[in-house]
Amino acid sequence: NANNNGIKKKLQPTKPPESQKAATSESKYIVPENIYDRRSGETYKKLRYLGEGGFAICYEVENSRQQRYALKVVSKTTLREPKIKTKFLAEINIHRSLKHPGIVRFYSCFEDTHNAYLVLEVCENHTLARMLKQRQRLSEPETRYYLIQLLDICRFMHDNKVIHRDIKANNILLDYKMDAKLVDFGLAALLVSAEERKRTICGTPNYMAPEILYGRNGHNQQVDIWSLGILCYTMLVGTPPFHESSHDAIYQKIRNNQIMQAYTFPDNIKLSDNAKDVITSLLVNDPEKRPTIKQLLEFPFFRQDFLPAAIPVCALQRAPTEL
Numbered sequence: 001n002a003n004n005n006g007i008k009k010k011l012q013p014t015k016p017p018e019s020q021k022a023a024t025s026e027s028k029y030i031v032p033e034n035i036y037d038r039r040s041g042e043t044y045k046k047l048r049y050l051g052e053g054g055f056a057i058c059y060e061v062e063n064s065r066q067q068r069y070a071l072k073v074v075s076k077t078t079l080r081e082p083k084i085k086t087k088f089l090a091e092i093n094i095h096r097s098l099k100h101p102g103i104v105r106f107y108s109c110f111e112d113t114h115n116a117y118l119v120l121e122v123c124e125n126h127t128l129a130r131m132l133k134q135r136q137r138l139s140e141p142e143t144r145y146y147l148i149q150l151l152d153i154c155r156f157m158h159d160n161k162v163i164h165r166d167i168k169a170n171n172i173l174l175d176y177k178m179d180a181k182l183v184d185f186g187l188a189a190l191l192v193s194a195e196e197r198k199r200t201i202c203g204t205p206n207y208m209a210p211e212i213l214y215g216r217n218g219h220n221q222q223v224d225i226w227s228l229g230i231l232c233y234t235m236l237v238g239t240p241p242f243h244e245s246s247h248d249a250i251y252q253k254i255r256n257n258q259i260m261q262a263y264t265f266p267d268n269i270k271l272s273d274n275a276k277d278v279i280t281s282l283l284v285n286d287p288e289k290r291p292t293i294k295q296l297l298e299f300p301f302f303r304q305d306f307l308p309a310a311i312p313v314c315a316l317q318r319a320p321t322e323l
C-alpha cells in the first residue's frame with residue numbers, strides 16, 4: 001500500500017471527525033441502557049459516554065451493587081472480520097493476564113446479540129492526550145511523575161514477556177488520583193522467550209520505533225522504550241519530535257535519525273539539560289544502544305530533580321503553580 005509505506009497499521013476502520021462523533025457512534029453501535037451479562041446474571045446500567053477508538057465505544061456503567069466500571073463495547077459486525085476477531089481475542093488474553101496498579105484492570109468479558117463487552121476499571125480523568133491538548137505541554141516535574149509510573153509499568157510488562165507496542169498519550173488513562181493507567185492491548189505481543197523477536201509491522205506513525213519500520217531483525221521490548229522517548233518529548237514540547245504532514249515524511253525523518261539527530265528542541269521552550277539527556281538517549285535508532293529501564297532510573301532527571309508526591313486534578317486544566 002503506497003499510502004502508508006507498506007506499514008500494516010492497527011486494524012481499524014477510520015475514526016469519525018470529532019464533530020460527527022456522537023452521530024456516528026449512535027448509528028454504529030447498538031448499546032442498550034441496561035446491559036445484561038447472561039452468564040453472571042449481572043446488569044450494567046449505562047451512565048455516560050467515555051470515549052471511542054477505531055474499534056470500540058466506551059461507557060461508564062454501574063452494576064446492581066453501585067460499583068462503577070468502564071464497559072468497552074465492540075460491535076459483532078466489526079468482529080466478523082477474521083483478522084480483527086483474532087486480534088481482539090489476543091487483546092483479551094494478554095490484558096486479562098496483567099494485574100498491576102498502572103494497567104487498567106480487566107474484570108470480565110461477555111457478549112449479547114449485538115456486541116462483545118469488556119468490563120474494565122474506570123479512569124475518571126480521561127486520557128493524557130486530552131490533558132496535553134488542554135495544557136499544550138506539561139512541566140518537567142509532571143513529566144517525570146508520569147514517566148516514572150510508565151517505566152514501572154513497562155518493567156512489569158516486559159518481565160511478563162509482553163510488549164505493548166502502542167504506548168502513546170491516547171492510550172494512557174488518568175484515574176481519580178491522576179495516576180497513569182495503560183490501556184488498549186490491541187497491538188500487544190507476547191514473547192515466548194526473552195530472545196524472541198516479533199516481525200509484525202504495527203503502531204502509530206509518530207511513535208513507531210525505527211526497528212519496526214526498517215529493522216531486518218524483528219523487534220523486541222525496546223520498541224516500548226523508544227515510544228517512551230517520543231512520549232517524553234511530546235509531554236515537554238507539546239508536539240511529537242518527528243512531526244510531519246505525511247506518514248512517509250515522518251518515516252523518512254525517523255530513518256534519518258540513524259545518521260544524526262533528526263529532531264530539534266524548540267528555542268522558545270525551556271528544557272533542562274537533564275530532560276534533554278533522557279530524550280536523546282531514548283531516541284536512539286539502534287535498539288541495543290537505548291538504556292534499560294534500570295539505567296534510565298539512574299539518570300539525573302529522575303534521581304536529582306523534584307518529584308511531586310501527586311498530581312492535582314486541576315492540572316488537567318492549567319499548570320499547577322507549585323509544579
Ligand code: ADP
Nearest residue numbers: 050051052053054055056058070121122123184
Ligand atoms: P480502541 O480499541 O477502539 O482503540 P480504546 O480501548 O482506545 O478503544 O478506548 C476508546 C476510548 O475510550 C479511549 O480513548 C478512552 O477515551 C475511553 N476509555 C477506554 N477505556 C477506558 C477506561 N477504562 N476508563 C475510562 N475511559 C476509557
